Amino acid sequence: SAHARKPLRGFWKLNPQTKEEALTFASGIASAITDSTPDVDVALFVPYVFIESTMSVVGGKLSVGAEGVVPHSSGAYTGGISTSMIKSVGVDWVLAGHSERREIFGETDYYINAQCLKILDEGMSVMLCIGESLAEFEADLAGSVCATQLKKGLKGVRKEDLDRVAIAYEPVWAIGTGEVATPEIAQSVHAKCRDILAGMYDQETANMIRILYGGSVTPDSIDDLMAMPDIDGALVGGASLDIKNFGMNWVKS
Numbered sequence: 359s360a361h362a363r364k365p366l367r368g369f370w371k372l373n374p375q376t377k378e379e380a381l382t383f384a385s386g387i388a389s390a391i392t393d394s395t396p397d398v399d400v401a402l403f404v405p406y407v408f409i410e411s412t413m414s415v416v417g418g419k420l421s422v423g424a425e426g427v428v429p430h431s432s433g434a435y436t437g438g439i440s441t442s443m444i445k446s447v448g449v450d451w452v453l454a455g456h457s458e459r460r461e462i463f464g465e466t467d468y469y470i471n472a473q474c475l476k477i478l479d480e481g482m483s484v485m486l487c488i489g490e491s492l493a494e495f496e497a498d499l500a501g502s503v504c505a506t507q508l509k510k511g512l513k514g515v516r517k518e519d520l521d522r523v524a525i526a527y528e529p530v531w532a533i534g535t536g537e538v539a540t541p542e543i544a545q546s547v548h549a550k551c552r553d554i555l556a557g558m559y560d561q562e563t564a565n566m567i568r569i570l571y572g573g574s575v576t577p578d579s580i581d582d583l584m585a586m587p588d589i590d591g592a593l594v595g596g597a598s599l600d601i602k603n604f605g606m607n608w609v610k611s
């Protein structure tokens with residue numbers, strides 16, 4: 359299909375336990391990105407406390423994102439981090455809807471939608487994560503679960519803001535399990551998601567939106583995934599913790 363979707367690689371779960379670890383890791387990543395690295399967008403999603411120091415060592419070579427946000431502007435939300443707070447330190451990207459936030463922290467589609475709207479209102483970009491559980495996958499419900507999560511998550515998002523939206527399809531059964539989805543399974547859900555987006559907006563808009571695959575992506579699986587027409591990048595957890603993986607040729611063929 360003819361499109362101009364620049365591949366996006368999203369990495370997260372930086373996982374360092376200390377600021378020293380975070381900075382060593384971030385500077386290693388920055389130096390792994392050289393002039394010969396393919397021209398793809400890279401966003402590193404970082405725990406709040408390390409955001410500013412990470413930015414200072416990556417030198418603009420990649421975007422630094424936050425792992426989440428509360429959808430409130432101010433008030434009695436002790437412990438919450440607002441969009442204006444992270445925007446003020448220079449964050450470009452924010453994750454929303456990760457399955458761990460949905461499951462462990464009880465975030466609903468309604469709450470995730472409020473986050474998406476707030477992130478976009480603030481002028482930042484959002485990566486909305488969607489994906490079905492193992493039971494849903496086995497019941498052949500992947501497409502319908504993703505359709506619901508997309509429709510609810512993006513409710514009220516204006517068409518003109520969609521150039522700041524990326525979708526990450528992350529089947530829950532594939533996250534951190536080593537069970538990467540086959541390229542064919544991932545492609546079929548990505549195509550379905552693009553159809554849903556075309557129905558919500560229009561085909562041209564849907565063709566522009568980047569849909570990333572996430573779930574046990576490694577150097578061994580990335581090329582076959584990226585060869586699929588509707589897979590526009592990867593959201594990588596575990597494998598992103600190995601600095602040498604950042605120098606890889608993860609480009610769309």
Ligand code: PEP
Binds near residue numbers: 593
């Ligand atoms: C994730 O946690 O969203 C993820 C994709 O992790 P992993 O790559 O380790 O499966």
